[in-house]
Amino acid sequence: SQQGEEDPQALSIQEGENATMNCSYKTSINNLQWYRQNSGRGLVHLILIRSNEREKHSGRLRVTLDTSKKSSSLLITASRAADTASYFCATDAYNFNKFYFGSGTKLNVKP
Amino acid sequence: DVKVTQSSRYLVKRTGEKVFLECVQDMDHENMFWYRQDPGLGLRLIYFSYDVKMKEKGDIPEGYSVSREKKERFSLILESASTNQTSMYLCASTQAGQGSNEQFFGPGTRLTVL
Numbered sequence: 621s622q623q624g625e626e627d628p629q630a631l632s633i634q635e636g637e638n639a640t641m642n643c644s645y646k647t648s649i650n651n652l653q654w655y656r657q658n659s660g661r662g663l664v665h666l667i668l669i670r671s672n673e674r675e676k677h678s679g680r681l682r683v684t685l686d687t688s689k690k691s692s693s694l695l696i697t698a699s700r701a702a703d704t705a706s707y708f709c710a711t712d713a714y715n716f717n718k719f720y721f722g723s724g725t726k727l728n729v730k731p
Numbered sequence: 732d733v734k735v736t737q738s739s740r741y742l743v744k745r746t747g748e749k750v751f752l753e754c755v756q757d758m759d760h761e762n763m764f765w766y767r768q769d770p771g772l773g774l775r776l777i778y779f780s781y782d783v784k785m786k787e788k789g790d791i792p793e794g795y796s797v798s799r800e801k802k803e804r805f806s807l808i809l810e811s812a813s814t815n816q817t818s819m820y821l822c823a824s825t826q827a828g829q830g831s832n833e834q835f836f837g838p839g840t841r842l843t844v845l
Contacts, residue, residue, distance in 0.1 A: 624773075653833070662735070662821055662836035663774075708773065710834075717762050717781055717827070718789070719834060723773035 624652075624709045624722035632728040639696040641725040643709030644689075652685060653710045654694050657724070663708065666694075701731040734758075735837040737822055743843045750809040752840050754822030761827035763805035764834070765789075765797065768819040780805055781827060812844045 627642045643652070651670040655663040669676045669685045669692065676683045682695040696703055706724040738753035754763065762781050766774040766789075776789030778797040786797050794816060798806045805824075809816055819841050823834040 655834075655836075660819075660839070660841070662838045663823075663834070664836070665833040668833065717825075718776065718779065719764075720776075721766075721774035723771055 624711050624720055626707065626709055626722040626725040628725060629723070630726045630728070632730065633699060635699060635701055635729055635731050637699055637729075639699050639703070639727055639729070641694050641707055641727070643692045643694070643722060645692075645709075645711045645720075646690065649687070649711045651712065652683075652692050653719070654681075654683060654692075655708045655710060655721075657706045657708065659705070666707075696727075699727075699729045701729050703727060704729045735822060735824055735835050737820075737837040737840050739840050740838060741841050741843075743845065744809075744812050745845055746813060748809075748812050748844075750812050750842065750844075752807040752809075752820055752822075752842070754805045754807070754824075754837055755803050756805075756824040756835065757803065758824060758826075758835065759802065760824035760835070761802070762825045763799065764823045764825075765795075765805065765807045766821045766823065767791070767816075768821055768839075774821065777807065812842075814844050816842065817844045818842060 624645045653668045654666045657663045680697045685692045706726045708724045710719045710721045735756045764779040765777040780786045780799040796808045821839045822837040825832045
């Protein structure tokens with residue numbers, strides 16, 4: 621079974637608005653990562669948050685992690701049309717060298 | 732600029748053909764991975780390798796094999812392609828060691844099996 625699950629499956633917002641997507645997972649993790657995928661392309665790493673961290677920022681991205689609820693959220697502030705992509709969380713529950721991806725949130729930012 | 736490259740962006744093959752998907756990374760990474768991506772199912776791990784000539788099965792290895800003869804190259808082989816192997820195939824690599832390092836992905840190969 622999949623370790624990470626993103627929610628919502630799809631999100632449509634206007635440029636300038638904030639976008640929030642969530643990730644839930646099932647077992648204990650060492651850390652959690654977020655990736656972005658433009659249509660038909662490979663994934664690009666956005667940010668990694670370790671299990672002992674609660675919040676992390678990178679530019680317009682803010683990630684939170686709640687290990688008690690086994691959930692994480694990715695916030696993109698002041699979204700741009702260029703943020704239109706699918707976003708995936710990945711966890712490494714069982715093995716440091718293996719990653720488990722959810723099915724992604726498809727974000728559409730309308731200009 | 733670090734890079735993971737895949738041999739083809741698009742590939743069309745016939746049922747029963749043997750298919751080779753090649754992946755090359757220039758970052759001297761120890762670990763390499765093959766995933767397939769299908770709508771609604773996310774990325775599923777097929778095989779991974781943590782060293783030359785070493786491999787481990789992922790979650791869906793059936794119908795696939797892999798080869799890692801050189802550190803920079805990791806090949807995915809479909810011994811006898813079937814229509815249910817039509818998918819997007821993504822290769823990735825990471826450094827070894829603890830801490831779940833960032834994965835670097837190739838651009839993907841969209842394989843269609845007719």
